[in-house]
Amino acid sequence: xxxxxREARVTRDVVWERRIIAARRRAALVDRAMTGLLALAxxxxxxxxxxxxxxxxxxGLPALSWSFLTSASSITDPGxxxxxxxxxxxxxxxxSLLIATPxxxxxxxxxxxxxxxxxxxxxxxxxTEALASVPSVVFGVFGAIIFLTTMSLGFSVLSGxxxxxxxxxxxxxxxxxxxxxxxxxxxxxxxxxxxxxxWETIRKAVLPSAxxxxxxxxxxxxxxxxxxxxxxxxxxxxxxxxxxxxxxNPLQTGETLAVxxxxxxxxxxxxxxxxxxxxxxxxxxxxxxxxxxxxxxAFFTTRLTRRxxxxxxxxxxxxxxxx
Amino acid sequence: xxxxxxxxxxxxxxxxxxxxxxxxxxxxxxLCFRPNVVTAIIGPSGCGKSTLLxxxxxxxxxxxxxxxxxxxxxxxxxxxxxxxDVVDLRRRVGMVFQRPNPFxxxxxxxxxxxLTLYAPPTRxxxxxxxxxxxRASALWGEVKDKLRRPASELSGGQQQRLCIxxxxxxxxxxxxxxxxxxxxxxxxxxxxxxxxAELKCSYTVVIVTHNMQQAAxxxxxxxxxxxxxxxxxxxxxxxxxxxxxxxNPKHPQTEAYVSGRFx
Amino acid sequence: xxxxQGVLAQSIFFTAAAIVAISTAALLLFTGxxxxxxxxxxxxxxxxxxxxxxxxxxxxxxxxxxxxxxLTVGLTLLISGPLALGVAIFMVEIAPDPVRRVMRTVVELxxxxxxxxxxxxxxTLVVPWVRVITGGGLGKGILAAVIxxxxxxxxxxxxxxxxxxRALPESLREGALAVGATRWQMIWRVLLPAARPGLxxxxxxGTGRAVGETIAVxxxxxxxxxxxPESLVRGATTMPAAIVTQxxxxxxxxxxxxxxxxAFLLLLITFGLIAAVRAAGAIGSPRRPTRRRRLTxxxxxxxxxxxxxx
Numbered sequence: 001x002x003x004x005x006r007e008a009r010v011t012r013d014v015v016w017e018r019r020i021i022a023a024r025r026r027a028a029l030v031d032r033a034m035t036g037l038l039a040l041a042x043x044x045x046x047x048x049x050x051x052x053x054x055x056x057x058x059x060g061l062p063a064l065s066w067s068f069l070t071s072a073s074s075i076t077d078p079g080x081x082x083x084x085x086x087x088x089x090x091x092x093x094x095x096s097l098l099i100a101t102p103x104x105x106x107x108x109x110x111x112x113x114x115x116x117x118x119x120x121x122x123x124x125x126x127x128t129e130a131l132a133s134v135p136s137v138v139f140g141v142f143g144a145i146i147f148l149t150t151m152s153l154g155f156s157v158l159s160g161x162x163x164x165x166x167x168x169x170x171x172x173x174x175x176x177x178x179x180x181x182x183x184x185x186x187x188x189x190x191x192x193x194x195x196x197x198x199w200e201t202i203r204k205a206v207l208p209s210a211x212x213x214x215x216x217x218x219x220x221x222x223x224x225x226x227x228x229x230x231x232x233x234x235x236x237x238x239x240x241x242x243x244x245x246x247x248x249n250p251l252q253t254g255e256t257l258a259v260x261x262x263x264x265x266x267x268x269x270x271x272x273x274x275x276x277x278x279x280x281x282x283x284x285x286x287x288x289x290x291x292x293x294x295x296x297x298a299f300f301t302t303r304l305t306r307r308x309x310x311x312x313x314x315x316x317x318x319x320x321x322x323x
Numbered sequence: 324x325x326x327x328x329x330x331x332x333x334x335x336x337x338x339x340x341x342x343x344x345x346x347x348x349x350x351x352x353x354l355c356f357r358p359n360v361v362t363a364i365i366g367p368s369g370c371g372k373s374t375l376l377x378x379x380x381x382x383x384x385x386x387x388x389x390x391x392x393x394x395x396x397x398x399x400x401x402x403x404x405x406x407x408d409v410v411d412l413r414r415r416v417g418m419v420f421q422r423p424n425p426f427x428x429x430x431x432x433x434x435x436x437x438l439t440l441y442a443p444p445t446r447x448x449x450x451x452x453x454x455x456x457x458r459a460s461a462l463w464g465e466v467k468d469k470l471r472r473p474a475s476e477l478s479g480g481q482q483q484r485l486c487i488x489x490x491x492x493x494x495x496x497x498x499x500x501x502x503x504x505x506x507x508x509x510x511x512x513x514x515x516x517x518x519x520a521e522l523k524c525s526y527t528v529v530i531v532t533h534n535m536q537q538a539a540x541x542x543x544x545x546x547x548x549x550x551x552x553x554x555x556x557x558x559x560x561x562x563x564x565x566x567x568x569x570x571n572p573k574h575p576q577t578e579a580y581v582s583g584r585f586x
Numbered sequence: 587x588x589x590x591q592g593v594l595a596q597s598i599f600f601t602a603a604a605i606v607a608i609s610t611a612a613l614l615l616f617t618g619x620x621x622x623x624x625x626x627x628x629x630x631x632x633x634x635x636x637x638x639x640x641x642x643x644x645x646x647x648x649x650x651x652x653x654x655x656x657l658t659v660g661l662t663l664l665i666s667g668p669l670a671l672g673v674a675i676f677m678v679e680i681a682p683d684p685v686r687r688v689m690r691t692v693v694e695l696x697x698x699x700x701x702x703x704x705x706x707x708x709x710t711l712v713v714p715w716v717r718v719i720t721g722g723g724l725g726k727g728i729l730a731a732v733i734x735x736x737x738x739x740x741x742x743x744x745x746x747x748x749x750x751x752r753a754l755p756e757s758l759r760e761g762a763l764a765v766g767a768t769r770w771q772m773i774w775r776v777l778l779p780a781a782r783p784g785l786x787x788x789x790x791x792g793t794g795r796a797v798g799e800t801i802a803v804x805x806x807x808x809x810x811x812x813x814x815p816e817s818l819v820r821g822a823t824t825m826p827a828a829i830v831t832q833x834x835x836x837x838x839x840x841x842x843x844x845x846x847x848x849a850f851l852l853l854l855i856t857f858g859l860i861a862a863v864r865a866a867g868a869i870g871s872p873r874r875p876t877r878r879r880r881l882t883x884x885x886x887x888x889x890x891x892x893x894x895x896x
Contacts, residue, residue: 016442023441024411031768038680041672046692048737052699052707059710106602114596115603124603127610133791133856134613135798137826141849142613144833145620166609173606199592227700230800230830238834258702265709266805283706290698298691382760387683414766424757427780436775437765486761493765 053287060284063277069285072245073260078274082282084245088157088254092236093225095161095250096168097218103165104172105214111173112180113202132170139167140231147235158250160236164228168221175220179213180206216297223293227286229258238263257282331398332358332496332527334379334416339393340556341374343386348374350556352393354546356497361519361528363542363565365535367580370548371557372531373421376499379529380416381409397497417495421502423482425474425489430466433474433485437493456492460484461518480511487518491526498522500530504537516541535581539569547577614853621847627840633847639811641832646844648851654815655824658728658803659796662735666796667789669736670743674788677744678751679773697741705805708734713806720819726808729818734806735796743792750784751777786866794859798852800826825852 067081074080107124115121143163153159183206191205192198207214237253244252255263263269264279272278334356341349349371356362364372377383378391381402395402402412414437425433434453438444444452453470457463462484466477474485483503490498500519504512512534519541522528532538538545545568547560561574572578624633628646636647677689712733717725754777762772778785808821809831815822823831825848836842 016444019442024408027441027768027771028408028410031770034770034773035680038672038676041669042676042681042685042689045669045673045696045737045740046689049692049695052703053695055707055711056703103602103605106599107606110596110599110603114599124607127607130857130860131606131610131613133794133860135794135800135826135852135856137798137800137829138613138617138849138853138856141829141833141846142617145616145846146612150616169606169609197589197592199595202595223698227698227702229700229702230804230826233801233830234833258700261702261706262801262805265706279706283703286700287703290700291695294691294695294698380764382764385756385760385763410766410768413764418760418764420757420760420764422757424755424761426758426761426776436762437767440765440767440771440775489761489765 053291056280056283056287059280060282060287063281064284068281072242073240073278074272078272078277080272080274080278082257082260082278082285084240085255085257085260085282086285087246088236088240089226089256089258091157091248092161092164092232092254092256093222095157096164096225097222099161100165100168100172100221101218104169104217105176107169108173108176108180109202109207112177113198113206128170128173131166132174136167136228137230137234139163140234142166143231143235153251155235155237155253156251157236157254160232160254160256161250163231163235164225167228167231168224171224172217172221175217176210176214179210179217182213183209212300215300219293219297223290226256226289227258228256229262232256232259233262238267257286261286330358333398334497334527334529335394335396336375337394337396339378339391339395341371341378341383342388342390342392344388347554347556350551350554350558352559354559354562356527356529357544358496358527359523359525360544361523361530361542362544362546363538364529364531364546364548365533365538365580366548366557366560367550368533369557370550372548373501375548375557376501376529376531379497379499380413380418382413382418384409414493415495416497416499417490417493418499419483419487419490419501419503422506423479423486425477425482425485427473427475429471430474430477430485431470434488434492436489452492453488456488457485459491459522460488461514462488478511480507480514483507483511483515484518487515487522491522495526497527497529500528502531502533505533512537535569535583539565545569547572547574547580549576549580617846617850617853620843621850624840624843624847627843633844637814639828639844641836641838641841644838644840646840648844648848650811650814651823651825651828651848652851654728654807654822654827655797657815657818657822658731658735658807658824659793661728661732661818662739662796663789663793665732666736666739666743666792670740670788670792671747671785673740673744674747674751675773675777677748679769679777693741693744696737697745701738701799701801702805704734704738704802708802708806716819723819724808724821725819726806726821727817727819728807728815728822730806731803731822731824732818734802735799738799738802739792739795742795743788746788746791747781747785750781750788753784754780783866787863790859790863790866794856797855797859798826800830803827804830825849 069081069086070083071079071081072083073085107128111121111124111128115124140163143159143166147153147159147162148155153162187205187209188201191201196204232254236255236259238255238259239253240255241247241252261279261282264272264275264282269275336352336354339349339352340347341352352375354362364376366372374383378389379395379402383389391403397412397415400412401407426436428436431453434456435449438449438452443449454463454467457466462481465481466485469476474482477485483506487503503519504515507515516537519528519530523543530538530542542565544562545565546562547568548557549560550557561568561572561577563573568577569581572581624646633646633648635649636645637649638645638647639650673689673693677686681689708730712730713725715725716727716730717723758776758780759772762776763769767775803824804827807823807827809823809827810821811823811828811832829845829848829852832841833845836845
């Protein structure tokens with residue numbers, strides 16, 4: 001049958017051929033329809049994002065002013081600001097990064113440079129993976145048990161920072177480890193060949209070239225900390241004591257900007273007439289910070305990587321075809 | 324070169340140049356691939372033979388920046404005309420790739436893939452067509468008892484013959500083979516070569532190969548290509564009967580290449 | 587001296603790594619032990635099968651929370667799974683490079699938006715809309731939560747699905763096109779089955795995101811714990827929403843233990859999802875035996891990463 005000339009086959013199968021032509025036309029139609037549908041899905045997603053940004057900024061930008069950003073909030077009179085909330089947000093951010101960075105980067109160095117296959121390494125790997133998938137509210141509950149009750153730190157900036165440090169460890173370990181692993185072997189070998197010890201090699205050759213990745217980890221974590229709400233409600237609390245508004249005492253209760261929005265909209269502040277405006281303003285501030293962080297990330301990571309590594313991207317295997 | 328009237332299954336290339344962006348990879352090709360003839364394209368690496376082959380069924384359209392000047396036609400269909408139905412073209416011009424690329428599905432489903440895309444035949448007819456294709460690609464005896472097993476369980480040589488079965492199951496007019504044996508061991512290579520010799524009875528076969536013994540063994544016509552020393556574009560050096568090309572080449576470059584002095 | 591420094595460095599790094607492992611153990615241990623304490627106040631039947639969660643009369647049946655979560659997450663997946671898959675396919679197979687880059691930024695920004703902003707928008711846009719289409723009521727409920735969650739789960743699902751599709755060798759695509767498949771036939775009949783393990787992972791991790799989302803859901807779902815969810819547009823609750831609503835005010839030990847138990851259940855569910863991801867990987871691997879992997883020219887990201895250690 002494979003030895004027949006094509007013409008003979010065609011005349012014999014003329015009905016079948018006709019069916020095939022119709023089917024092919026249908027398939028072409030389906031192909032075009034699905035292409036359109038998929039493009040529409042993507043376009044829809046992009047439009048929703050633009051709408052989100054537009055709506056938040058349109059509602060919030062009118063509220064923004066220097067005094068809004070710096071003055072104290074009020075629970076009774078309109079015209080209050082978000083100064084203390086911004087202060088607490090930054091305080092929690094810095095404190096939790098201070099706690100998480102040494103542990104996270106240290107663990108990443110251990111996993112990338114020292115760990116040998118075995119039960120201990122498996123346990124560490126499994127726990128980072130497991131910890132990464134735990135919902136943030138569970139960390140909040142854990143923080144409430146451990147830091148508030150067991151260690152009797154109470155609702156405080158310290159409890160919240162410790163909780164968020166824990167929450168962000170897995171992300172930090174993963175990104176930092178990737179960064180350390182992607183340092184070319186040649187760097188290590190060159191350093192070891194010069195007679196440097198393993199630790200010296202890590203400190204002088206590996207860590208500097210992994211720095212862009214580690215900074216990425218810090219920035220990403222920072223962005224998450226600023227937006228985090230649920231675990232903080234359970235650990236730092238939802239109020240700022242009026243007589244300790246800019247206090248550096250880590251045992252004070254605190255309310256970050258994100259939590260403030262939630263309090264204004266959900267818990268409600270009876271009697272405060274401009275609660276909606278303050279919430280919108282706070283949301284705009286939060287959104288601007290997030291956008292800024294992402295822009296900076298996109299800009300700096302490519303810049304830093306190029307400068308510190310001094311190499312472009314490796315060509316992708318299998319991407320293009322040779323002739 | 325062939326002067327007989329083109330049949331509907333003759334592929335003709337007239338004054339074709341192939342570009343990647345502004346780089347001209349292949350220049351001024353004039354060739355004719357006739358039915359029931361195996362044409363081998365030989366030449367050193369980078370001479371554009373794969374690009375030329377991959378332009379015949381427009382699979383190279385997937386590479387960003389690729390474009391064609393001149394005409395390539397199948398029968399009287401202009402392959403690169405704006406209105407050409409690429410899907411229909413690819414059904415008429417089957418292709419076997421350098422490395423076996425079976426789909427991650429069963430052996431049966433791999434062969435049936437092309438048959439069930441449009442107006443799938445009845446179950447029984449489908450089974451018969453799959454069997455025919457597997458027999459034609461000399462694989463039936465080896466796989467008839469495990470048609471439902473994943474294709475990935477086959478050896479490399481079997482996988483490549485499976486890919487040939489997949490390509491011929493839809494009964495194309497032209498069969499393109501891009502170094503079909505480069506990833507195979509010698510025994511599998513021999514089987515595929517025997518297969519090629521049988522396939523030419525019903526197809527226009529064009530095969531790109533690195534292996535000169537293979538070209539000598541399996542082809543009737545040989546096209547020798549090389550890269551131009553000045554503009555690095557691949558072009559045709561010589562076309563002729565395989566016997567002539569290998570025993571009595573006209574061009575010094577062909578002679579140097581077939582005698583193994585470069586490439 | 588140099589040796590001592592090296593040993594010191596190594597032990598410091600090991601301690602750091604150990605802290606991560608110990609934290610996980612502590613998380614499991616403490617939420618587990620404090621949560622299971624609920625059974626010293628009531629029987630497991632009363633807790634797991636109780637249809638009312640009411641702190642005023644100290645009844646803590648977890649079903650309203652569990653069913654609320656189940657409905658919310660299930661409906662979310664029905665919409666967001668296909669949507670994310672579609673967007674990922676668009677990004678890998680259809681979009682030209684500049685469009686793809688724009689879409690990647692879009693997805694990253696969706697991931698970067700804080701929950702509370704999603705919640706705020708849900709409250710000011712989605713809830714009023716639900717109120718209008720149902721002609722009354724508060725508008726808060728599972729439907730509003732689902733709409734918010736559909737967008738919140740996109741980044742996780744799209745990026746993992748995108749990676750899975752991108753990792754497929756180009757030879758599969760060429761093979762399908764060469765037998766005359768249309769692009770959609772290639773996607774539907776070859777690429778999606780081939781990428782199945784990765785796509786399952788995408789959906790499962792998206793599920794994890796939806797199960798654990800707290801604030802955005804809490805702001806739009808109405809937080810009714812005292813009864814089973816009655817309809818999609820009436821007040822309901824989910825497990826995380828109930829925790830964050832009630833734990834700060836929970837004073838009685840029963841109430842606290844019950845809420846911590848809910849957190850422990852959440853923890854178990856997410857660990858279960860990880861196990862599912864691993865199982866999906868295990869199901870996927872025999873389909874890609876070593877022989878084929880050796881033959882395919884496309885570098886897999888994992889393989890590339892591994893190569894650095896050699």
